[in-house]
Amino acid sequence: MRSFCLLAATVVVGLSLSGCAVDSGPPPLVVYCAHDSLYADGVLKKFTEQTGIEVIPRYDTEATKSLGLVQQLIREKDQPRCDVFWNNQVLGTLQLKQEGVLEPYQGPGYERIPTAFKDPDGEWTGFAARLRVYIINTEAMPATQEALQQALAADDLSQAAIAKPLFGTTLSHYSVLWDVWGPDKLQAWHADLRERGIREATGNATVKNLVAEGVCQWGLTDTDDFYVAADEGKPVEMLPVRVDEQATICIPNSVAIIKGTQQKARAQQLVDFLLSEETELAMAASKSRQIPLGPVDESKLSAEVKLLKEWAAPGYPLAGLAEARAQCLAWLKAEYAP
Incomplete structure (x- = not known):
């Protein structure tokens, strides 16, 4: 019996040393998020429930969002720590494109968002304004x-x-x-x-x-x-x-994949989830009443959000404002x- 126990212990130690331990799986997706955690947490948890992909969000302060995260991503450009950037607006994301921080992706989510609210090269896409x-x-x-x-x-x-x-x-x-x-x-x-x-x-x-x-x-x-x-x-x-007499200031959220991510396929899954009708409807139904940009089932929108959609329709175009923002x-x- 003693010999059997010694043999068993030797086998266990050998398996551990040889790397035969249970695989812990890929690391969580790191998401830098400028959207309010009050609203973003539920969306990200839903993604994890549906896909099994764990997400670790990093939020910024009310006073400096989203500028603080934009500057952090620029500083980390050569050694990125973030996989996906969920910005609560567009103009800071334009700066990241100029700095070469973003990875193009044109998936199903990109296709459902109108041209006015996305980058023609696929480096970022707007949603839920x-x-x-x-x-x-x-x-x-x-x-x-x-x-x-x-x-x-x-x-x-x-x-x-x-x-x-x-x-x-x-x-x-x-x-x-x-x-x-x-x-x-x-x-x-x-x-x-x-x-x-x-x-x-x-x-x-x-x-x-x-x-x-x-x-x-x-x-x-x-x-x-x-x-x-x-x-x-x-x-x-x-x-x-x-x-002016007509144009409003409609500010979408935007999402982008960070160049250099080691989890590109999983990052793409999150991007498509955020750009889906399901997510836009969920954000429209939340207390923040975000405005859907892609086609959705209008019967599922509240009267408040329908009014906001009317106001947002003549929104001033933001995609060309990178230089104006910088100046x-x-x-x-x-x-x-x-």
């Missing part, structure tokens, strides 16, 4: 275009709020205005807002809070933040931001330099 909006406290002022125009023209803007435009969708907003108005007009407009005392917040969520709590009468934010306040029963309404950001960094 939101809009820039004015959030208005209806106990302080009517939520009408006439009242809003009067508020915008007021000498005192101390009861209005905007996020600092160095980051996030406020940076995208400024980049659109840079392209539409030109640098001189945007810079004059920005200086005028500050001279009239507009409150500059750390992010869109803070703008939403200031208006929802009645500290400010109105502010500039995104539809997902607006709905947080609306769902809490706050006295708020919204109106779309228009950069605008350089000016803003100088403007806010300590």
Whole structure:
């Protein structure tokens, strides 16, 4: 019996040393995600449930998203740690294309998204959008275009709020205005807002809070933040931001594969999942009411999302704004330099 036990132990040790241990499988997909974890976690968990592919998301802060993750990906370009980038907008993703960080992929998900919302080379694809909006406290002022125009023209803007435009969708907003108005007009407009005392917040969520709590009468934010306040029963309404008489600022999420990933096939599976009708409908049904960009079963959309789709239809084209964003950001960094 003693000899048998010694033999068994020798076999076990030998198998371990020879690499015959049970295969632990491929490593998890690493996803850098600028979308709010409150909404993204459920989507990524659903992907894991359906495919068995584990995902490790890395999120950024409210104040610096998505700029912080974009800069991190550029720094890691030669030794990438990320497999898939889920951005909560498009313009930072354009910079990554310019820097040669992205891997082209045109799968089934790419095919269902309209041309206006994807890169012609397949390096990124948009999905599930939101809009820039004015959030208005209806106990302080009517939520009408006439009242809003009067508020915008007021000498005192101390009861209005905007996020600092160095980051996030406020940076995208400024980049659109840079392209539409030109640098001189945007810079004059920005200086005028500050001279009239507009409150500059750390992010869109803070703008939403200031208006929802009645500290400010109105502010500039995104539809997902607006709905947080609306769902809490706050006295708020919204109106779309228009950069001319018609065009709105529609900001999709975007997804891209990072060049150099060692898990290309699994990364492609995640990209197709995010770009699917299933995911767009799920994000439309979430509390953030994201706007589907590809074809979906319209009967499954709420009245709120159907209205947002109407507002988003004349969205200003973003795909060509990489240079405008770079120039605008350089000016803003100088403007806010300590």
